[in-house]
Amino acid sequence: MTQSTPVSENRKTLETLVEEISRYEHIIGQWDQNQQVVVERLKEAVEELHKEGLTRLIRSVKQESMRALRSAVEDEIVYGLLRYHQLIKPPTPPLEDRIQQALETVRPGLKSHNGDVELVAIKLPDTVEVRLIGTCSNCPASTLTMKQGVEQAIKTYCPEITKVVSVNNSSKVTNNNGHSSSPFASSQEIGWVALASIDEIPNGGILPLEIEGLKLILTRQDEQVIGYRNSCNHLAMPLDTGKVEDGILTCLYHGFKYRLATGECLTAPGMSLEVYPVKRSGDRVLVRVS
Numbered sequence: 001m002t003q004s005t006p007v008s009e010n011r012k013t014l015e016t017l018v019e020e021i022s023r024y025e026h027i028i029g030q031w032d033q034n035q036q037v038v039v040e041r042l043k044e045a046v047e048e049l050h051k052e053g054l055t056r057l058i059r060s061v062k063q064e065s066m067r068a069l070r071s072a073v074e075d076e077i078v079y080g081l082l083r084y085h086q087l088i089k090p091p092t093p094p095l096e097d098r099i100q101q102a103l104e105t106v107r108p109g110l111k112s113h114n115g116d117v118e119l120v121a122i123k124l125p126d127t128v129e130v131r132l133i134g135t136c137s138n139c140p141a142s143t144l145t146m147k148q149g150v151e152q153a154i155k156t157y158c159p160e161i162t163k164v165v166s167v168n169n170s171s172k173v174t175n176n177n178g179h180s181s182s183p184f185a186s187s188q189e190i191g192w193v194a195l196a197s198i199d200e201i202p203n204g205g206i207l208p209l210e211i212e213g214l215k216l217i218l219t220r221q222d223e224q225v226i227g228y229r230n231s232c233n234h235l236a237m238p239l240d241t242g243k244v245e246d247g248i249l250t251c252l253y254h255g256f257k258y259r260l261a262t263g264e265c266l267t268a269p270g271m272s273l274e275v276y277p278v279k280r281s282g283d284r285v286l287v288r289v290s
């Protein structure tokens with residue numbers, strides 16, 4: 001009697017699948033140009049077929065259960081495939097996280113003048129109130145600081161915000177839903193987990209981390225820390241084995257390039273890295289895992 005192999009043992013890993021593709025790409029790379037053009041056209045045709053099939057599949061699964069679709073996308077191969085075909089976009093972090101991320105980018109400059117900034121209120125749909133504190137609050141240049149630094153940073157991270165207003169009191173964040181929380185919450189805040197200390201992240205480089213199955217890379221540009229999903233947008237291979245040079249991270253597998261300061265993909269525009277909300281609490285770096 002022949003014994004059948006359990007399905008799970010037949011499953012290929014992302015690594016073996018990508019290795020196989022790389023092997024054929026290497027062989028084809030040695031063919032003459034005419035042959036390569038034919039292969040390229042064939043690849044495009046097959047990919048178009050797959051994209052159309054996946055589009056229909058998503059539409060149908062979505063109608064039945066969004067939950068099932070979300071859980072399928074958690075799989076790294078499914079995620080990579082859908083990103084490759086541009087059928088999913090990385091989720092946009094919540095507005096408050098993006099505002100805090102924007103404030104993080106201007107904080108080092110304010111702190112060098114013994115100042116700081118805090119988020120006071122989010123007034124949907126388009127207004128944010130902030131407060132300059134410390135020396136910045138009574139500095140004659142504070143209006144300029146607000147305009148040039150804080151306002152610009154918030155509008156860059158949150159294009160839906162068109163008004164940034166400076167107010168003089170309150171240190172609580174409130175939004176239209178009545179939710180309230182401290183803008184400088186500690187690691188005790190629900191959903192935020194301390195991951196690393198700032199010194200562990202090489203300046204201009206990357207630090208790979210894993211928490212609750214979430215694979216991340218952290219990068220640091222001086223005092224600013226950014227978190228990305230550790231997944232290349234080409235074929236979803238991990239990025240932490242890549243090479244970093246002059247602020248550009250190059251994926252080890254097929255050379256996709258990403259600007260670490262922004263996550264922008266230089267090889268395929270529009271395929272930016274997925275940002276994860278991170279923030280600093282003193283020397284510690286926290287990530288949102290909710």
Ligand code: FES
Nearest residue numbers: 232234235251254
């Ligand atoms: S997986 Fe191919 S370039 Fe990254």
